[in-house]
Amino acid sequence: MIESQFSVRCLEASEGYFITQAADVPDSxxxxxxxxxxxxxxxPSNWKEITALEAARIQTxxxxxxxxxxxxxIAEPAQPSDPE
Amino acid sequence: xxxxxxxxxxxxxxxxxxxxxxxxxxxEIQERLTExxxxxxxxxxxxxxxxxxxxxxxxxxxxxxxYQDPTAYNLTSSMGMAVAPPVPxxxxxxxxxxxxxxQYFPExxxxxxxxxxxxxxxxxQLKVVGNIYAGNCKSLAQAFYNxxxxxxxxxxxxxxxTDASYLxxxxxxLERIGRLDIGTPATVAGMFKLCTALKTVPEVxxxxxTDLSYMFDGSAQIKRIEGISFKSAANISSIFNQMGANVxxxxxxxxxxxxxMPDLSALTKWGTGKAENLESLRYSLVESSCDRAxxxxxxxxxxxxxxxxxxxSSEDVARIIAKGYTIFPK
Numbered sequence: 570m571i572e573s574q575f576s577v578r579c580l581e582a583s584e585g586y587f588i589t590q591a592a593d594v595p596d597s598x599x600x601x602x603x604x605x606x607x608x609x610x611x612x613p614s615n616w617k618e619i620t621a622l623e624a625a626r627i628q629t630x631x632x633x634x635x636x637x638x639x640x641x642x643i644a645e646p647a648q649p650s651d652p653e
Numbered sequence: 654x655x656x657x658x659x660x661x662x663x664x665x666x667x668x669x670x671x672x673x674x675x676x677x678x679x680x681e682i683q684e685r686l687t688e689x690x691x692x693x694x695x696x697x698x699x700x701x702x703x704x705x706x707x708x709x710x711x712x713x714x715x716x717x718x719x720y721q722d723p724t725a726y727n728l729t730s731s732m733g734m735a736v737a738p739p740v741p742x743x744x745x746x747x748x749x750x751x752x753x754x755x756q757y758f759p760e761x762x763x764x765x766x767x768x769x770x771x772x773x774x775x776x777x778q779l780k781v782v783g784n785i786y787a788g789n790c791k792s793l794a795q796a797f798y799n800x801x802x803x804x805x806x807x808x809x810x811x812x813x814x815t816d817a818s819y820l821x822x823x824x825x826x827l828e829r830i831g832r833l834d835i836g837t838p839a840t841v842a843g844m845f846k847l848c849t850a851l852k853t854v855p856e857v858x859x860x861x862x863t864d865l866s867y868m869f870d871g872s873a874q875i876k877r878i879e880g881i882s883f884k885s886a887a888n889i890s891s892i893f894n895q896m897g898a899n900v901x902x903x904x905x906x907x908x909x910x911x912x913x914m915p916d917l918s919a920l921t922k923w924g925t926g927k928a929e930n931l932e933s934l935r936y937s938l939v940e941s942s943c944d945r946a947x948x949x950x951x952x953x954x955x956x957x958x959x960x961x962x963x964x965x966s967s968e969d970v971a972r973i974i975a976k977g978y979t980i981f982p983k
Contacts (some may be wrong), residue, residue, distance in 0.1 A: 577971065588981075600806060600956060600981055602891075608979040626754060626873040626981045631715065637871035637895040 578607040580616055591622040596630050597650035672825075696862040700924035724765070728752050735778075752776045760784040760807070762926065767791055769811070782806045784831070792816040793835060799823035812836040815859070818864070819843040827851045837861035842888070846870045852899075863887040870894045878903035884910045894921040901930045909943035909953055909978065918956045918983035924964045931964055939969050945977030954979045 570644060582588045582603045589601050601624045605616060619627075662802030724745040728737055729752055738759040740747065747763060749755055750771050758773070760783035769946060770792040773779055779800045790811040795818070797803055803824045809829035817838040821827060827848050833855050842864045845854060852874050859865060860882040869875060870891050876899045883889070884907035897919035908914065917923070938955065955978045957965075962982035966974075973980060 577974065598952065601982075602981050602983055604976060604982065607978040608946075608952045608954075608974045608977050610977050613950075613977045635891075637847065638742055640819075641843075 578611075579603075580605045580607065580613060582618055582625055585621050586618040587621060588616050588620050589624070589627075591615050596627050597634060600626050630650070661680050680834050707798065728755055733937075746857065747772055748760045748774050748777050749779070752779070756776055756780045758782045760786075762786045763790075764788050769796045770794040770816070771798060772796050772801075773800050776800045778802055780804050784808045785810065786809045789813055793820050793838075795819045795822065797824055797827075798820050801825050803827050805829045806831065808832040808834070810834045814853060815839050817841045817844050820849075822846040824848050824851075828852070830855050833857050840864040840867055843867040843870065845872050845875075848872045848875075850874055853877040854879060854881075856904075858882065858886040859886075865892050866890045867894070869896045872896045873898060875900055876902065878905070880904040880906060880937055882906045883908050883913075883915070886911050886913050889915050891912050893917075901926045902933045903937065904933050905937040906941045906943075907943065908937065908941065908955075909945050909950075911974070912953065913949070914953050914954075914955060916956050916983075918958045918959070921958045923961045925960060934961055934964060935969060938965070940980070942973070942976060946975065947977075950977060952977050952979055954981050956981050956983050960983060 580588055587601050587603060587604050589599055601619070607613065655789070659762070661784065668749050669827070675839045709923075716821060721743045723743045723964070726740050726744045728749045735754060735756045737749065737755045737758045739759055740763060742762050743765065744763050744766065745765045745767075747761075747766055747769065748771075749758065750773065755776060756778050758779065758781070764785065766787050767789055769787060769790050770784075771794070774797065775780070775793050776797075780802055782797075784807045787810065791813055793811060793814050794816045797806065797817050799822070801823060804826060806821075812834055814835040815838050817835055817843065818840045821830070822843045823846070825847060828850055830851070835857065837858050837860055839861055841857065841859050841862045843866070845851060846856070847870065849872060852871055854875055854877065856879040861884075862882075863885050864888050865881070866888045868881075868889070871894065872897045875896055883905065891916050898921055900920045901922050901924070903920060904922055905915070924931045931977070938957070943950070945951070955973065957980070957981045962980065972981065
């Protein structure tokens, strides 16, 4: 039996701020929140704080994008080829 | 229903038709037949017998034309029938696409059919479809696409299926789907898109599916997802778009085996209510997820809703992060 220990590392956003990825990602893929619990291989340097205003802008954009499109016009599906 | 039961029902149907002997039109008798079928739960078991009786009393010309080529079952013009005639076992191609009259499609054994792609698409009156046994069917793509009056689909057996994309897309009043034994399709994109009345999604083996995009897009009434797998997932864009507010029970299996992770925060009630709901949440996130840390895979971020996250114990959280997941509740 192998016993391992690790500490739970949690980042909390400061008052008036939110946490998001430090990496340069498009707004559609940006995650925004107040608290993040880091996985064993994650690092606090992968995260940064943004202002509440910036967070609101991102969330609004994501909300606008999340509209269900009507059924697409789909081309006739290809007929499976005959294995023989 | 056993043979004696079918005979008894057929006899009663014979009497019934005798009583309405003055009805000459095929359509009227079709409607009467439909009433009888609706009154019996075992509708599809008896349909063949009842139709045979009906054929004896009506001009069979239209239906006869359907069977002129027993390998091709084509109801695209639907010939004014509310009830689709039995499907011969010899059938190699089947289409009810764009049919305007068919409401009930009987149980069908169709071992020679290799594709049901678009077979019932845009069938404007279709309401009930019986069991379909299509052992060599490779594609169910768009099979019921935009069948917007479809209420019930019984079991589908198509274990060789590789494409289930948009299978039920646009079935906006669909309430019940039986067992889906459809093999391990490579794509299930849009499979349940805009099934706006559907509450329970049956188990689908998506372990080989790379494209799960739009799978549940816009299907806002879904409460239970019996089981899907993300083992091979590559494209999951909009999988839970505009749905999830009612999902309490969902087995989302094999998360983290690829580098994509769905935004789970859409499932705002996941795990709430019954104990089985919480177990589905725990099993999905804690037990079934890939141990990425042990596999040497990079960290991945999970985004459960705040409500779901609050249901996890500290031990659950510890096990998730030990597997190489950052948890970012939303």
